[in-house]
Amino acid sequence: MREEIIVSGRNNPLIDPQLHVWHWEIPTYLFLGGLAAGLMFFAALYYLRGKENDYRTAVKLAPMIAPIALALGLVALFLDLHHKLYFWRLYTTIRLESPMSWGAWTLMVVTPVSIIWSALHIKELFPNWDWKFDFAKELIDFFQKKKKVLAWIMLISSAILGIYTGILFSAFNARPLWNTSIMGPLFLASGLSAGAAVVIWMSKDHAERKRFAQLDLMIIGIELFLIIHMFMGFLASTQVQIDAVNLFLGGPYTAQFWGFVVILGMIVPAILEGLELKGYKIPVAIPVVLVLFGSIMLRFIISNAGQASRWLY
């Protein structure tokens, strides 16, 4: 039998025997970014479609979570950096070829927009809220008048943010498992699904919950389609890519991926949401928690498995 035995003298920590430079920080950052993108996207979409008062949670309440998620995501990203003192360098350069740079600048737009959007609605939720300073009030008035423009910026920038969470991975040709253009849409869909789940959770309005449960069902369907598409693409590709996808088809990540992401994170909540729409009483927290769990697991598993996939030995 033909055999190839390779012994490498290299032994660099975090690189050998298997690449593991990205730990929990990057997937967490991507999950929080995706969630914020989902929340902001729906808020902008339904505001622009004139549904502000029909879907109050989606347009006004839920997006308040976005700035918090983004801030926590940035903390996670910061923790990931090994050379933290130079963090500001991200903002003294614009490098369009670098997905990390792209992400940093997208967040630079998205974060203030999310904060302004929350500020515009805070009085509706807390009627006693007082901005205290005149200048803050003037600023709020200014944005109130420009709300439509703001919503458009939010719609577009949140979609970019959602896609970026996947592109960060897919831009790395060196890791065959990540190197597929499906990552962008898949992660966008997963972020939208997480956003919809949070709206369902927070909303007290039956019609709104129903609408978002339908939306979530549709998005889960799209996600499943994208996953199947991804597998077909890999299996029809080169040997390195087939090896990479075999991590999920009988390899060490198989049980995690199918169990946590696909079954628990997509199929089970989809069934529960479907039953709920048919009128069965299902505690809303269960599908919501499962969707969020699946969305987190997707990032963790793709991050880890991607780092396990390689070209050379």
Next chain:
Amino acid sequence: MRYAMAIDTKKCVGCSDCVVACQTENDVPIGHCRDWVVEVMDGTYPELEMELRSERCNHCENSPCVRCCPTGASHYSDGGIVLVTKNECIGCSACITSCPYDARYVHPDGYVDKCTFCLHRVKKGMQPACVAVCPTKCMYFGDLDDPRSEVSEVLKKRKYKTLIPEAGTKPQLYFLI
């Protein structure tokens, strides 16, 4: 100018002198290496072939590590040598994930580090430490644009390969076979 290195897999005996020379020359932190030797045993018993390869950063002409760096710390320097400016590097590790050869590592001080083709020596007209120290003289270093450089000469005479050419990085490390 286009610096490149050719390494003779037939002459290499796997002594790892290049590794030690590099560690000493470049103050590589203990437990890390910028170059390393790989032994590949291939074939069906009893017909086995062994290849010894001294590997390091390939100073790719089309480097994903330079492209993905968000701060510009990873850049091309003289003669296409790929370098990292340590005070510009934020240690995001994007370049490590983007290198198909896994040629980089995180220096304990936080920035990302790798082979520099000993540019500081090359500028003085010397050879990289690994090339200078090799007891079997299996490495050739020089300018590919100069047809009379050692490396151009040897690449004209011998058969060679590069590692994972299909990744499209255009490596500048040639293995004579």
